[in-house]
Amino acid sequence: MKKCGCIFRNSGNLPEFDLLEFEIFTPVPDSFILQLLNYDHGHICDKIQEDIMTAIQKEFSLIAKLALEKGLVSQGQIDQCIELTRKSADIGLETTIEEILVKQGFLTAEQIHDLQDISQMAEGGIVFGSFRLGKLIGHGGMGKVYEGVHEIIGRSIAIKVVNANFSEDNNNTARFYQEIRALGKLNHPNIVSIYEAGKIRGRHYFAMELLPGPSLKEYVDSRKFLEEKEALKIIRATARALGHAHARNVVHRDVKPENMIFDANNTPKLTDFGLVMHFDTDRLALTQEGMMVGSFYYASPEQVDGCRDIDGRSDIYSLGATLYYALTGQTVFSGSSPQELISKLLKGRYLSPRKINSKISRHTLRILNKMLATDREKRFQSMEEVVAEIDRQPLTAKIILIAATVLAGVFLFATGMFLGPFLHVF
Structure with a gap:
């Protein structure tokens, strides 16, 4: 539980509220600046708590959006979890929407971790080594693929970043690089080109040709x-x-x-x-x-x-x-x-x-x-x-082709025989 005083938005003070003490039972987004104060007389201001809950919903909207985009949850399930988050706050229980999604059986803990990983890697065009990552364009059991740009040479690329749990397995890592070396042998117009591979901040990756699609x-x-x-x-x-x-x-x-x-x-x-x-x-x-x-x-x-x-x-x-x-x-x-x-x-x-x-x-x-x-x-x-x-x-196609060729020859021969005398006259 946090006892907090005057609350400010990024744009300035909230109107009509000055040094009102209230209690917050849920994580507060970084978009708010809170001046912590200690008052013996305190109460929860409904208006401020409502604003905070709205901000919390926005803060979690990225995880919710990713889950919705992947078809892992429905909008109704997200709304249900947000409401449970609000009710938990009302009775003084600290919880997060991720925890509720798992407790309700809508997502697994592994899926939550995966969604958080995606949001952290892709949000805001994060810099990853020499690359600036863009939107997520694919994912699989081993890693995720992002659009990106090599900031030094300006080349648009697709970059695959291996999942952290996969990178920790030495056998999987060895197999990953064995596959990359095999691909290094390939040079064919109908095979995607790989540009480079390596490890950045403990995460294995490789950069390859960006294909606009469709598949x-x-x-x-x-x-x-x-x-x-x-x-x-x-x-x-x-x-x-x-x-x-x-x-x-x-x-x-x-x-x-x-x-x-x-x-x-x-x-x-x-x-x-x-x-x-x-x-x-x-x-x-x-x-x-x-x-x-x-x-x-x-x-x-x-x-x-x-x-x-x-x-x-x-x-x-x-x-x-x-x-x-x-x-x-x-x-x-x-x-x-x-x-x-x-x-x-x-x-x-x-x-x-x-x-x-x-x-x-x-x-x-x-x-x-x-x-x-x-x-x-x-x-x-x-x-x-x-x-x-x-x-x-x-x-059958050969027979048709042969027959067509023969008929064409017969037609030309017959035409020549018929027109020959007339052409001879001229």
């Missing part, structure tokens, strides 16, 4: 599904990028529409080579935020089954699942729980995409079926095979 998922969702030719063009480019990575012993392990992002020239670029989320068997669990479920939809059967011998054929399956999504706007499998989804994935029986999009050719259907084979020995064995099959014209 392939956002692009597909805005159009229901893509035309076959466009979808194959995107998948072919990504297959070439993955082939480049596989040749250098880098397996992505998390290929999905969200990780394929377009640059300013509408070129698709592959991102997140295991840097945000690793598919180890001990990580295959549904969190309260649902972070892992998105990848379940594109994970290969061997990933879900706990196989540690993951190779490039796993990426082939995930790329096939991505192609399925691009052509239909739906995932290969769906389920009400991770267990149901895993069961369907391991059985390998899925709805034919032609039942969703009848314009899909038989040639593309055969490509999909081979990429999505449950047994990896029955899939394409390399990304080069995938590209070659996409480029290969089906037999």
Whole structure:
């Protein structure tokens, strides 16, 4: 409990109140200046307490806004917690809105810590080493991604900052830098470029190319599904990028529409080579935020089954699942729980995409079926095979092309025979 006297706003004295003593049972925002006084005669001024509670609500609005933006809580739940904060103050209990969010079961303590971390890192364009961070543009199990600017050279970048709890684990840190060194080997027009990596104030980070987007998922969702030719063009480019990575012993392990992002020239670029989320068997669990479920939809059967011998054929399956999504706007499998989804994935029986999009050719259907084979020995064995099959014209197309060429030749010959005598006269 704090006994406080005259209260001032940043703009000046509150009118009509002079040296009124009151008691505050809740944290007071820094935007207020309080002159602490000791008076034996005191009372709580309702007007001042109301102003303080309003300020407290504003002070916590960033955490509330972040929670709302991520869909973790509803506005009604936030309002309920603010009201409980007020009631706690009335009866002399010191509490915070974060504590109430946890006690009410709306958020976990880990989620509160995550939201506080985001607000501290991004609020006000904070300086982080040579970078000035902007808005949060993504987050995952390992860290968060912010827009930023390198203040020395003026380059716009995306910077990924590893979570503090992740940085404390030596095994995770070693794996993080191993992945970065692997990415340092890659130089491909369809793979995001990494500029630098290091550690600032105990936090590991790396800076990479800033992609304006949208992601392939956002692009597909805005159009229901893509035309076959466009979808194959995107998948072919990504297959070439993955082939480049596989040749250098880098397996992505998390290929999905969200990780394929377009640059300013509408070129698709592959991102997140295991840097945000690793598919180890001990990580295959549904969190309260649902972070892992998105990848379940594109994970290969061997990933879900706990196989540690993951190779490039796993990426082939995930790329096939991505192609399925691009052509239909739906995932290969769906389920009400991770267990149901895993069961369907391991059985390998899925709805034919032609039942969703009848314009899909038989040639593309055969490509999909081979990429999505449950047994990896029955899939394409390399990304080069995938590209070659996409480029290969089906037999019917060849027949049509040959027939059209022959007919064109016959027509020209006949035209020449018919017009020849007339041309000879002239």
